[in-house]
Amino acid sequence: MVADLTTHEKLDLVSRIDAHIAKHQHRPGALLPILHAIQDDIGWVPEACYLPISKALALSVAEVHGVVTFYHHFHTHPVGKHVLQICRAESCQAMGSEKLEANVKAVLGIDYHETTQDGAVTLLPVYCLGNCACSPNVMLGDEVYGRMTADKVNEIVAEVRAT
């Protein structure tokens, strides 16, 4: 994806990554705050940032790679404009999340870890959203939606797609 960018876009990306590194590098245990800042800004963590981070924190590139890939939250590839997470944990299973997963996958035409062709929605599994009193749950962006049915999920997805 980075390869598709123009030189100007690449330079912009590099300067943004550098700014995030500079802002957080002096904090104790700076690596996770830096990775969060990068992902919050550009939506994922490109491999291109491993080298500058490793230099700033006196780590090896392999160590940075190891941390990025350890955590489910960090995306190593670009994701869609919206990330839809379906909870697969026990409480939601007890309220029919398995059926919900199947229906949502069928409607979006994608499986977990895939993005719709129009680039609008990436579907991910998640293991508990802390809303277990209102199962089954999904999270779209930063918002949790409780007592979901496939129809309601379609509604909220259609809503964000329209924006």
Add this chain to the structure above:
Amino acid sequence: MASVKVYVPRDSSALSLGADRTAKAIQAEADKRGIEIQLIRNGSRGLFWLEPFVEVTTSQGRVAFAPVQPNDVPGLFDADFLNNGSHPLNLGLTEEISWLKQQQRLTFARAGITDPVCLDDYIAHDGYKGLKNALKMTAAEIVEAVADSGLRGRGGAAFPTGIKWKTVLDTPGEQKYIVCNADEGDSGTYSDRMIMEDDPFVLIEGMTIAGIAVGANQGYIYLRSEYPHALKTLNEAIAKAEQAGYLGDDICGSGHAFHLEVRRAAGAYICGEETSLLESLEGKRGQVRFKPPLPAIEGLFGKPTVVNNVISLATIPIILDKGAQYYADYGMGRSRGTLPIQLAGNIKQTGLVELAFGATLRELLYDFGGGSATGRPIKAVQVGGPLGAFLPESQFDTPLDYEEFSKIWAVLGHGGIVAFDDTVDMSKMARYAFEFCAIESCGKCTPCRIGSTRGAEVIDRIIANKDNAREHSRQIQLVRDLSDTMINGSLCALGGMTPYPVLSAINHFGEDFGIGSAKKAAA
């Protein structure tokens, strides 16, 4: 006449059911009718089956209307709900709702009552009384009070909090840390999230007291990335506490310094384990550390560190306010105080029930929970998250008490209760337990890393060989042997406790694994 106060919760569970839309509709309708109201976004009372849970102040007290959807709003105004008008959604005085009235709310005393980010509101409802008392005591006296209260780690391990604090107090060190484990990853639990969103100052106060008690001037809240609302609320509350001198270099003019920062986790379940949490805070892969050394002696960045769960820390203020004995007077046996229980899964009346230890599962499932949401019989209950045992109906009379649960080879954990109706296939749940362990294993020890994957395969073979009695019993024996290896050979509770859901499912629900039928085929 002063404007009426209308409360609409800002807790994420309320938001997940449309509380923002309800709040907007109420404000818009009031504006349209030229009625002045004061809209307050409070925390949630925890009656999640009734969210959005709207309250209005009356001369008798707060009156509840729930659940309120935007299309109910015009009707509520027509019924004069601002003056306790009669309406099908009118539930009467909130404090008189029996679901709430029967609870013993100590840790959650303010949840749903106050505006979570209003410091004055917090102080007006007994906030910072615990800290005021603590500032008059010596460090050893504070630690002693916590020990005397009988408080045990509410994250799940139930280790006495006072002993942990004493170890850190007694370990010499220029730099010490207080770390709050807010990586609440267990399915069926949400009490940590509620504290952080609905009463964040109580956690801040608890951590400040911990800092003063053990001589730590820096605290970190390690917060799961799935909780963006909690992050906002905490940061807002921390900023207000700093402004008012409740955090910073000189707390309330006492000369004690305590700084607090929220750090976002990144979606790894294992980071709820304290040593892997510390690794993650240090910016590394969240891999479990060998113990010893204990974190209390060599914790964050190698310094003496208190690592406590949100609920443990949020319970400190009331202990210091009302005294150790007051707290210890609740409970049974060696489980002192109260447990915030979270009703989840297939339950009709879900939500937060804080009770003294000793209530039975049956009381929670039926008296509070009202039975299953689907109306079918409850077949199994998982207590204590994905590493907790599945309990059959015959064990529903077990009192909620750490020791009583351990007698039936189960755990209370973080107090989450997930119910399943009779449509659940327990062999699927056992397989899921292994699958989850495989996804979330940190990979450091072999029993967990490999055992989890092999375990899922063995469950598949058990299911596939239901008609082949010899092979079936061989595979059952294999999963028992594998579980034994995981229990005794894993480095932490993830690998060490995954056999709890697996074996309890096999032992109590053998028919789902073809155990009864396979035997019949053999005979």
